[in-house]
Amino acid sequence: MTDMTSTAAGMTAAATPRLKSWSWTELLFVAPYLLLYVVFLVYPLGLGFIMSFQYFDLFAGQAEFIGLENYQQLFSDRIFQGAVVNTFKFVIFTVPTFVALGLLIALALNRQTWWAATLRTLFFASNVLSVTIVTLIWRAVYLPQKGLLQNFLDVFGIQNIALLQDPNWALQAIAVTTIWWGIGLPMVLFLAALQQIPGEIYEAAELDNASPWQTLWHITIPSIWRTVVLVTIIQIIAQFQVFGQINLMTAGGPNNSTRSMVQFVYEAGFRQWTAGFASAAAQVLFVIMIVAAGLQFWVSRRKQEF
Template identity: 60%
Template sequence: MKVEASADRIQARKRGARAGQRWGNALFILPFLVVYLLMLVIPLFKGIWISLLEVDMLSNSADFVGLDNYVELFSDEIFIGAVLNTFYFVLISTPVFIALGLALALALNRPGRTGATLRAIFFGSSVLSVTIVTLVWKLVLMPHHGMLANITESVGLPSLSLLTSETWALPTIAVVTVWWIIGLPMMLFLAALQQIPREIYEAAALDNASRWRTLWSITLPSIRRTVALVAIIEVILQFQLFGQAQLMTQGGPNNSSRPIVQFIYEAGFRNWELGYAAAASQVLFAMMLVAMAFQVWLSSRKQAY
């Protein structure tokens, strides 16, 4: 009996120790959980509630209108154009980020001062503010007086006005965006490439594998998770296009470069239609969720095969 009582006390102590450890672990994540709830979860549900209201900012009153804001959104030609512009921007910029970031990482994945210097140069533009980047590029793209105009005129070509063209305004913003933040995907790919064991490449070299064969059979399969990560990150970031379009074209010409975030900004802070802007922001959130889910599903299928 004494042995059984002693065993029961030992088990009780172990259960108490495990319970104390669980509470200790919970205390470690408590600060993050509090910040997450205050900064993300509560504002998300607050935004959903505001999207169901018609808010008068001047009289500080709000009337419940249900889904009227959403119905009005999808009959608003400017909003539909902003949605199409945003999808178009994501489609033309995200593949470039992946392909160019990987190409730069492959080219600069080597020891020495030259590689380190070039990595610093390519990553350096990422630390610049959007104001500086757009100011520099507006000077470059200035019709008749900018650097691009001087180059085209020196070879006998007419001056290009890319930012005032409905066809080329958004692709030009995409080029500027890629130039600005290509350093992030490049560094992510570099980190993934440096995790691949060198012995695998040495074995491929002994088998006389070509560079393309090594790339397709060793490098890309080894970094497929990083490719999926970069794709998800860039989709999320490019759906939030705002500063470049606002500062370079102000959504023009003829709304051809207006993204959803700029539409939300104008509805909320220029027209003071807070409920309308909140509804547009919920649509943007849903679009980002769908795009992310599709990307995760696509990457999981590739890994399965």
């Protein structure tokens, strides 16, 4: 795990030593993958772009070019605007918590004891479960009247909590589920970064009588700043595409309060079967994702701190 960040190194092709000769048959090494790449990634990407300018009847298989109409309809669509807002809200609810909580857990568990190892195992465990299992668990937790949360709140005399049915709380409830599901990843990324900090720095700080807060702010966080930025971007990319939890826990409701952009694409494409319109929405999502991915590329290729 200590080695993880270095896999990103040396990616420029020019750095590779070259053999002079090559033959056509040797192209068979890259041919299978390139074929799959073109057919199932590049081609659909282009097709989606074209479809976004079409009115599409998936069942009749007929397409008609309608220019920018899908985009015009999209940007004036109240539900799409709401989906964009909900998606940003969801990112704001989850990403800072992922970063702060992930770092907190990593700081506490960055030691070689059996209990720290056990807790690391525990925090990462939910990460390997599929979204359907996670939502099955958390829908049961949030169940009105008989859910775990209600059971717990009964002790304090708070009654009739139905978070997923409440437009003011449903998105936050899904955010909590998401954090429970995904906290393991930021935790291990921070742990890997913390282990890279040389111990001598801390010894020096101790000699200077630095307080724990001073040590955290002036030594630990600056030393792992690159990882903090990286985790933030990784989480923004991941949470921006939130879909499964929402589709399974609220299906975008109540009152459209949890509909995300991917959920919108899914419903437009596969519930209303308006493929052109859905493609237009997917293009908007794609552009935002490209910007975020470019940012990630830029950060992860930078070796020095900033």
